[in-house]
Amino acid sequence: MLAVAILAAGKGTRMKSALPKVLQPLSGISLLERVLANCNQLEPQRRLVIVGHQATRVENALSHIHGLEFVLQDPQNGTGHAIQQIIPTLHDFQGELLVLNGDVPLLRSRTIERLVQAHRSNNSGVTFLTTRLSNPMGYGRVFANKQGFVEAIVEDKDCTEEQRTNTLTNSGIYCFDWKQLASVLPKLSTNNSQKEIYLTDTISLLKVAMHIEVNDPGEVLGINDRSQMAKCEEVLQQRLREHWMKEGVTFIDPSSCTLSENCIFGKDIVIEPQTHLRGNCQIADRCRIGPGTLLEDAELGTDVRIIYSVINGAKVGNNVVIGPYAHLRPKAVLQNNCRIGNFVEIKQSYVGEGSKVSHLSYIGDAELGKKVNVGAGTITANFDGTRKHLTVVGDYTKTGANSVLVAPIVLGSRVTVGAGSTLTKNVPDGSLALGRAKQLIKKGWSV
Ligand code: UD1
Ligand code: CA
Numbered sequence: 001m002l003a004v005a006i007l008a009a010g011k012g013t014r015m016k017s018a019l020p021k022v023l024q025p026l027s028g029i030s031l032l033e034r035v036l037a038n039c040n041q042l043e044p045q046r047r048l049v050i051v052g053h054q055a056t057r058v059e060n061a062l063s064h065i066h067g068l069e070f071v072l073q074d075p076q077n078g079t080g081h082a083i084q085q086i087i088p089t090l091h092d093f094q095g096e097l098l099v100l101n102g103d104v105p106l107l108r109s110r111t112i113e114r115l116v117q118a119h120r121s122n123n124s125g126v127t128f129l130t131t132r133l134s135n136p137m138g139y140g141r142v143f144a145n146k147q148g149f150v151e152a153i154v155e156d157k158d159c160t161e162e163q164r165t166n167t168l169t170n171s172g173i174y175c176f177d178w179k180q181l182a183s184v185l186p187k188l189s190t191n192n193s194q195k196e197i198y199l200t201d202t203i204s205l206l207k208v209a210m211h212i213e214v215n216d217p218g219e220v221l222g223i224n225d226r227s228q229m230a231k232c233e234e235v236l237q238q239r240l241r242e243h244w245m246k247e248g249v250t251f252i253d254p255s256s257c258t259l260s261e262n263c264i265f266g267k268d269i270v271i272e273p274q275t276h277l278r279g280n281c282q283i284a285d286r287c288r289i290g291p292g293t294l295l296e297d298a299e300l301g302t303d304v305r306i307i308y309s310v311i312n313g314a315k316v317g318n319n320v321v322i323g324p325y326a327h328l329r330p331k332a333v334l335q336n337n338c339r340i341g342n343f344v345e346i347k348q349s350y351v352g353e354g355s356k357v358s359h360l361s362y363i364g365d366a367e368l369g370k371k372v373n374v375g376a377g378t379i380t381a382n383f384d385g386t387r388k389h390l391t392v393v394g395d396y397t398k399t400g401a402n403s404v405l406v407a408p409i410v411l412g413s414r415v416t417v418g419a420g421s422t423l424t425k426n427v428p429d430g431s432l433a434l435g436r437a438k439q440l441i442k443k444g445w446s447v
Contacts, residue, residue, distance in 0.1 A: 001095030002116065003178065004044045007082050007199075008032055008102035009052025009073040014225040020054045022102040023061050024229065027236050028260055028278060030061060031223060034105040036068075039098065041109040042116065046093065048086055049102075052076040078196025079172075080188045087185060093178055096120070099199065101172030103223045106235055111219055112173070118212055119175040125206030126181070128174040131217045132167050138224060139169035140200050142211055150209040153200035157193045168213075170200060171220030180206055257290075266302070284318070293323070301336065314346070317353070335370070349380075352395065364388070366405075369395035369413060377402040394429065 012021020022032040029037075036047070051058045052073040059070050073085045083099065090097070096119060098112065111129070119127035128150075130142045137156060141163055144150040153170045154163050184205040188197045203209045214220050218235040221228060240259040241251055249265045251257055253273035263281040272290030279297040283289070287300050292308040300306075301318035309323035313330030322328070322340045329347040334340065338351050341358035349363045352370035357363060359376035365388050366380050378399045380391040391405050394413030404422040405411070412429035421435040 001093065002042060002044045002098060003046035003048065003090060003093055003095065004039050004042075004098045004100065005048040005050060005071075005083065005086055006032065006035055006100050006102050007050055007079055007172075008058060009050050009055070009076045009082050010102075011053040011076065012103070012224070015223075015229075016226075020058055021223065023058060024223070026105055026223075026229065026232055027240075027258070031105045032058065032062065032102050033065075035100050035102055035107075036062070036065060038105075038107045038109055039100065039112055042098070042112060044098065045095075046090070048089060050082045050085060052082075077190070078194070079199035080185065080197035080201060083181070083199055084185050084188070084197065087182055090178060090182070095178060097176045097178040097181060099172075099174045099176065101222060104172050104220055105223065106221055106232055106239075107173060107219050111214060115173065115175050115212060118210075122210055124177070124208045124210045126174055126176045126203065127210045127212060128203075129171040129214050129220055130168050130211040131171055131214045131220050133169050133217055134167065136164075136167050136169045139222070141166040142168045142170050144168065144211055148210045148212070150203055150211050152204045155192065155194070155198060155200065168211075171214065172222060173220065174199075176202075176206075252290075297330075298328075363391075365407065366391040366393065368393045369397070371396050373398040375399045375401045375403060375417075375419065379404050381406045 008022040010021065015021050015024065023030045026034060046069060047067060048069045048071055050071050050073050053076060055072055062068060069089060071086050071089055073082045096116060115127060115129055140153040140155045141159055142150060143152050181202060184202050187205060188201050190197055192198060221232050221235060223229050223232055237258050241254045244265050245251060247265065248267040250270045256273045257271055258276045260278045262279060263277045265283045266285035268286050269283055270288045275290030275293045277295045281295050282299045284300055284302040286302055287304045289306050293306050294310045296312045298311040299315045301316060303319045304316055305321045307323040309326040311328040314328035314332040316334045317336035319336055320334050320338045325342045326340045327345040331348040332346040334351045335353040337354045339356040339358060343360045344357050345362045347364040349366040351368045352372060354370055355368050355372040357374040361374055361378045363380050364382040372393050381404050382388050389407035391407045392410040394411060394415065396413055397411050397415040399417040400419030400421060402420045403417045406422065406424045409423060410426045412427055414430045415427050416432045417423065418434040421433060423433055423435045427433040
């Protein structure tokens, strides 16, 4: 039987934030959600989250995850005190207790699996993860022999100058024999510089304590302040880019681009510098995105080309060219072979196959047919001050430069709209529509 307990009650003082540390986002997902996801593969029988500082807020943030047991730690007197709080909850539990620090988000599932397996095979009281850090400041130092048996963990603040030179650090990820741990937990004291009850003090009380060294220190980076947070973000981004490069995506300048976990790429895609993909993005084969582009929850067909643009919640067909400086907003749907040019904004609109909106336009709440040519500066006036209205434009219709289509309005197919027109009435198929003041000429005006 396996139970998991996640330490998430601390305030995270060093973050200097109104948001509890474990709710801080890393690539859009909170530290705590990441820690929970990391141990999913083990399918633990019980999942306990120890909450304290802003407990309700932390619980609410996890309300979408089923089967969690929240245990309150109030006040927060240290990591050992936190685990003492779960004794009643696990009073009849037998098996291993995996303890995860809520602020160590980058651990790989297979490393946790390795830890649990090693613990089961060496039959120890506790097995935990360590790593060697060139700068171990802030971490507990681990004193162990060559066989991997651990004598003690000494917290950074409690180390002598000599102890502090030890670079073997505690990662805060432990697999305990629960019965043994429960029997030593009441023996912990606050005899240390922070006057807290340390979980790390159980190490010297258990028979026996062993550690496993993690080769990639990036996996066990802990987050105490925003500088460590930035470091973790960097590690996470590097992992995501490496993954997709192995899958056939080219990055021209990888370190200048960021991705979210929920991006899916096809093959032979090129991501140009300064390009960022957030949320759920799906990018099909042979797209070329960037430079300088932001995509969020975007779906792109094959062979799409985008330069210096912002695409949010839009769906784009195959072979579409976008930008520079275009803005696609939620529910913009572009069919194959469209062209969206500079300074064009499209919101909640359908643009039919092969249509072009090339310059300086706003298209909102509109349905454009196929092969429509929207002239430079054409605007759909969709808002009457209270409500939004629909503009419908038929196939092969052309609007002249600086047209204003006042919605609700329907233009038929093969309509031509004269430049500078403001249209408020529907236009039948095949017509020319003009809605502008007649030009006056006054000869000899300035002689
Ligand atoms: C802890 C370890 C240290 C290790 C480091 C790894 C202890 C005493 N020290 O130090 O050896 O190198 O993690 O990252 O365990 N928390 C509670 N209740 C509390 C205090 C903390 O739930 O009363 C939670 C925090 O929310 C956090 C985790 O425990 O998620 C770790 O607490 P933190 O104060 O960051 O410990 P460190 O000083 O980093
Ligand atoms: Ca920490």
